[in-house]
Amino acid sequence: MHTVLIDDDFDLSKIAWSGQCFRTRAIDDIGTYRFIAGDKALELRQLQSTGECGAGEYEVSCDTEEWDGFWYVYFDLARSYRAIREETCGKSEFIDRCINSGKGLRVLNQQPWEMLITFIISQRKSMPAIASAVDALCKHFGKQIPGSGGEYAFPTPKVLAEASEEELKACSLGYRVPYVRDAAQMVESGELQLQELASLDDDALFDELQRVHGVGKKVANCVCLFGYGRCSAVPVDVWIERAINEDCAGVDPFAQFGSDAGIIQQYVFYYMTHRKQPQ
DNA sequence: CACCAGGTATACG
DNA sequence: CGTATACATGGT
Numbered sequence: 001m002h003t004v005l006i007d008d009d010f011d012l013s014k015i016a017w018s019g020q021c022f023r024t025r026a027i028d029d030i031g032t033y034r035f036i037a038g039d040k041a042l043e044l045r046q047l048q049s050t051g052e053c054g055a056g057e058y059e060v061s062c063d064t065e066e067w068d069g070f071w072y073v074y075f076d077l078a079r080s081y082r083a084i085r086e087e088t089c090g091k092s093e094f095i096d097r098c099i100n101s102g103k104g105l106r107v108l109n110q111q112p113w114e115m116l117i118t119f120i121i122s123q124r125k126s127m128p129a130i131a132s133a134v135d136a137l138c139k140h141f142g143k144q145i146p147g148s149g150g151e152y153a154f155p156t157p158k159v160l161a162e163a164s165e166e167e168l169k170a171c172s173l174g175y176r177v178p179y180v181r182d183a184a185q186m187v188e189s190g191e192l193q194l195q196e197l198a199s200l201d202d203d204a205l206f207d208e209l210q211r212v213h214g215v216g217k218k219v220a221n222c223v224c225l226f227g228y229g230r231c232s233a234v235p236v237d238v239w240i241e242r243a244i245n246e247d248c249a250g251v252d253p254f255a256q257f258g259s260d261a262g263i264i265q266q267y268v269f270y271y272m273t274h275r276k277q278p279q
Numbered sequence: 280c281a282c283c284a285g286g287t288a289t290a291c292g
Numbered sequence: 293c294g295t296a297t298a299c300a301t302g303g304t
Contacts (some may be wrong), residue, residue: 129301130285215287216288218287238286269285
């Protein structure tokens with residue numbers, strides 16, 4: 001338990017409900033959030049604000065070593081989101097509106113395995129439904145995380161590869177059960193080496209991921225962006241499609257942002273899913 | 280209680 | 293090649 005100073009955009013609420021991590025919880029009513037990644041859990045809250053967009057002092061539940069070695073990377077704190085906001089400002093009225101609404105967002109660096117399974121599950125599910133299915137999967141198949149307040153780690157490839165169809169079905173995976181099993185078996189057998197894929201270029205990584213049954217363009221892009229830090233990857237789902245068609249006159253607004261396109265996509269996704277207006 | 284959800288595989292023409 | 297359709301199940 002110690003405090004850290006974060007000198008950049010960092011809005012826990014926006015990060016938590018931005019559709020990239022589904023195991024986050026609001027712990028109390030004073031702004032404490034719990035994030036779970038792999039076999040680690042972290043609680044944190046803002047103590048003091050020193051700037052806009054959530055910059056300031058935060059109390060974190062881990063030690064300095066774990067913060068510097070893991071969570072600093074997880075929260076992508078080496079990147080200046082303020083700089084990205086400033087650089088992109090003024091290029092598009094719509095994008096400006098999205099970024100303004102999502103100020104404080106960050107794109108998290110999560111684990112490829114967890115992203116692969118989570119986004120296979122995500123297809124044709126609402127965000128609350130994704131969260132409950134992933135939760136059920138972790139409770140059924142994950143190890144308890146000591147001192148985490150009863151949280152479970154994300155299950156290993158081995159455990160999911162050996163799980164029965166009935167056990168997986170009990171986690172509300174529906175027709176995705178064979179997808180999850182196949183993915184787990186490919187990883188467990190070594191047919192798909194997630195660690196090795198990190199050395200591939202963006203296009204090769206994108207193609208390799210789609211060898212998995214149930215992984216198409218959208219899920220592959222999510223894994224590239226959220227699991228491998230490929231910030232040029234733009235997952236296009238119904239919300240982004242809607243933004244392109246209804247707010248951008250059918251013209252893709254992301255390509256112009258090059259290696260930051262995936263980050264801009266996240267602001268747009270946040271805007272589209274949080275704006276008060278029935279489409 | 281219909282309707283839709285951070286899509287994809289498969290079957291057509 | 294492009295377009296149409298089935299898919300399981302939970303939130304709202």
